[in-house]
Amino acid sequence: MPAPDDKARELFEEVERRAFLELPADDESESEDIDVIAALRAPPGTEVDAAELDMTLGGYVAKHTRPPAFAGIDQQPYTVDVDVEATGAQGARAYAAFLVFLRWAETGAGIMEHTESDDIAFGASEQEARTRALELTLYEVKTELDAAIERKRKDLES
Numbered sequence: 001m002p003a004p005d006d007k008a009r010e011l012f013e014e015v016e017r018r019a020f021l022e023l024p025a026d027d028e029s030e031s032e033d034i035d036v037i038a039a040l041r042a043p044p045g046t047e048v049d050a051a052e053l054d055m056t057l058g059g060y061v062a063k064h065t066r067p068p069a070f071a072g073i074d075q076q077p078y079t080v081d082v083d084v085e086a087t088g089a090q091g092a093r094a095y096a097a098f099l100v101f102l103r104w105a106e107t108g109a110g111i112m113e114h115t116e117s118d119d120i121a122f123g124a125s126e127q128e129a130r131t132r133a134l135e136l137t138l139y140e141v142k143t144e145l146d147a148a149i150e151r152k153r154k155d156l157e158s
Contacts, residue, residue, distance in 0.1 A: 011055060011137075057082070057141050058134025068138055070101075073146045074153075076112075077104045080141055082133045083116075084126045097121040097133035101145050115152050117144040 054060040057080070060068045067079045078101045087096050099117040104110070120136065123129035136144075 055137055056134065057136050057138065058131070060138060061134070068141070070142050070145055072101075072103070072149045074149050077106065077108070078102060078145055079104065080145065082130050084129045084133075087122070092124050093122040095123050095126050095129040097123070097129040099133070099141065099144050099148075101148060115145075115148040117148050120144060 054063045057068070067081055070078050070080070072078050081100050081102070082097055083100050084095050084097045087093055096119040098119050101115050101117070103112045103114065105112055121129050121132035123132055
């Protein structure tokens, strides 16, 4: 049986391979945004190994009944939640989901501040956008956290 790190690496490589193979040709992508979440989603009916359920944000919360915690690139402790807002658009992009990262005191005694990701998923309803956001892997969530921290740092420097 592969070690957990080997299993995580295999999963990441599979996601990366599928994302690369399923990208539209250059001429197709010029006029529309690519829905990264939809491109990485497993085909309907795909069996998910129970041991891998907590590899996604929604799976982690369902399995552990709490949000995941991360150390950001600033070495500070964060937890994450999903928020959704109306975009003013119609149809499949009527609602946008984004991640809200709470930075905790190093002692865990209280929330010090928060930062937000860019829009990470869209849907025709609030629930659809939220569900798509919850399908992000924890690796993708961590990447969004680090990008949000970096954006905030640059904003403070300006």
